[in-house]
Amino acid sequence: MRVTMRLRTLALVGLFVFTGARAELPEPVARLAYAAGIPEEAIGAIVLRGDTILVSNEADRPMLPASTMKVITSVVALDQLGPAFRGRTELRSSGDIVNGTLKGDLLVRGGADLDFTEDALVHLLERLRAQGVRRIAGDLVLDRQLFQPPRADVGKPQFDEAPEAYYNVIPDALLLNMNLLTVDMDSHGNGAVKAAILPELDRVDVRSGQALVNADCAAWEDGWKPPTVARNGGRLTVTLHGTFPRNCRQSYRINVLDRDDYADRLFRATWKRLGGTIAGKTRTVDLAEHTSALAAAAAAQGAIGSADGTASSAASSSSSPGGTDVDGTRLLAQHLSRALPELVRDTMKVSDNAWARTLFLSLGSLQGDETLGSRPLPAGQRLAMLMAANGGDTSMPSSTQARAEAVVRDWFKRHGIDDSGMVVENGSGLSRIERLRPVQLAAVLAAAEESPWAPEFQASLPIVGVDGTMKRRLKGTVAASRARIKTGTLRSGVAVAGYVPDANGEQCIVVAIINHDNIDHATGRGIVDALIEWTANSSAASPM
The missing domain is CATH 3.30.450 (Beta-Lactamase)
Structure with missing residues (x-):
């Protein structure tokens, strides 16, 4: 057939x-x-x-x-990753648990988990707490290195006049709750707009600077202007701008906080509600750490420089807590997304750009695994990609986007479809250059x-x-x-x-x-x- x-x-x-x-x-x-x-x-x-x-x-x-580009991403993802594919988020550490204290850093490793919501974070931390952990003695370490570059949003020119809108979210491998704040606005009562945000974040406030006008509540977005964020010491204040109708109540999801701030503050607020404390700071895994871990994994598997080897990655995971990885960390708890067909359905029905972009980048960074749901590409491949990005072998894809595009073009070739004229940027269609x-x-x-x-x-x-x-x-x-x-x-x-x-x-x-x-x-x-x-x-x- x-x-x-x-x-x-x-x-x-x-x-x-x-x-x-x-x-x-x-x-x-x-x-x-x-x-x-x-x-x-x-x-x-x-x-x-x-x-x-x-x-x-x-x-x-x-x-x-436009968004019909999502047809390409979805069809290739189902065929390439398989219906058992699941994104994952892991809590890992090299420290021991002694008298309720985790004696070391807590690593939060992102694996393109589209279901890593606020509720998922609660369940993940509850699993950590069930192991007796009450205090984390080290740092909270955010690992976004599955996708390269790990923060494609940084320095990216805004697509249009609404950079805060959800459809403009540029994903990474550890995108907690889609980095969204839900802003509730209510102008009933005392002649001002009352504003509140969910989820509750540690040391984050919201205030409204919106002027009240006589206008249709249903057309409230006509007066909306992008919010601003101010930092005062350790506190962040989100200020709403523009106008808002009198006697109106509306909610809107916005992406305005830096995602490291967002993850740090949501993680700490959630862990605090569960009775936990973190002694250290929050930091991210840098390129040197990531390269070192990949090199160690590739060396252990004899795959350094092997662009098409089958060695397992340093970021591959044990299927249950307790196993020690090549990078010296052990899995403490994990969260898995729903299976790929459900993710594709939710992506396509409402034309979700962030989800489509994440699935596209998954093509360039992950493999389906019937037992684990997914696992990163072999360490040798990922190390070669990093070397290419830093002036090494120019024949290798130097970014996750480039590798994902190569996967799509290979799929076209295998199915006898001419790819000439096709231009791929992010796989979602939210692009002015895709063709x-x-x-x-x-x-x-x-x-x-x-x-x-x-x-x-x-x-x-x-x-x-x-x-x-x-x-x-x-x-x-x-x-x-x-x-x-x-x-x-x-x-x-x-x-x-x-x-x-x-x-x-x-x-x-x-x-x-x-x-x-x-x-x-x-x-x-x-x-x-x-x-x-x-x-x-x-x-x-x-x-x-």
Whole structure:
């Protein structure tokens, strides 16, 4: 079956590249585009029924895919990492536990755990407490080194005018609670906005500097401005700015604290509530420490400089507490995320950028493991990557992003899909440089149909008129409750990609991308939705 699929996708791509096959946009789609002033050359579209091309318009043109890029990340992740894959967070130490005191540092090692929430932290620390630990004599050490660079957010230019918004979170391997604060704002009562934040963090306050206005509470975001954070000694104060409607109550999730501050303060506040204390400071594992640990692990396995060896990493973990790792630490407690199909579903349904980016980076740093859930790439590979990043072998990927991209391109090659014209930045579509050809998206969707994990992938796609980002679209049409579509929206782009049963119940692949500087999102969605509806109503192949 896989060989058949490879031949089919090869034929599909070759058909467009070498023969310029074309079936025009359906009349309802073309009419809406004309009325909106969107030229047909700004619309890349392809509709397939089996091996028959029903629609093709600019299908071989590289285009800005927006969040339909998540289709690539999700399909490759399911195939490469496997459905048993789980991210993990570990508490480790080289110190002994004596009379309730951990005689050493407590290392918190990040392993791309998307479920590492405030509640997960509580459960993790409860497991530490169950071992008799009440006092940590050393430092709290944060290990984000699984992803390289470990803090891609530092120095990164903001994507748009809302850097504090959740959709703009740039992940790392130890992203506790997505680094989010939930701000509750209430202007009922004494003529001022009362502000509170959750979770409660050690030595973090919030105040509102928002001016009250007579405005619709539902439109409160019109007056929102990015908050600021001030440091006074050991305390942090988050100040809200802009305007806020009178007699209004709203909540909003923001990403404004440095994540080392956030992890430090949430960890300490949670441990304190559980009756624990930490004597030392909070610090992060630096590059020298990480390189030394990798070198020790690689040497122990005879894999120094082996870019494709199978030696286990220094960051690989025991499946139960007690085992000592090559770096001299032992596992005290761990938290595992849910299995990959659930993570993919939650990523795709609501189009979560941070989660998609984390899954993408996992492709460049982790392997699936049916027993452990996941384990880092071999130490030799990771050490070679670090050496490349610091002026070593330039043939090696020098970052986790570069390695993840190499994994995606290798997957394309193995499935007979031409990757020319594809530009990958972060795997989420929140990018102004990522590019895909509509025919590539169609080929990936075709390959996904034949994958062993096809049910898991298709279950992750929003159901038209029912849930996710398609919940309010195409209600009352023949496509509602039947088609499964991933959406994408950026300032200059609108896109859809997925599966649409036709009038006879035969599943079709539909991809449509509009790139135009003057596109109105509502209008653009109407155009691509018209293609979905046309496909759902179709029953015979269009002539070529």
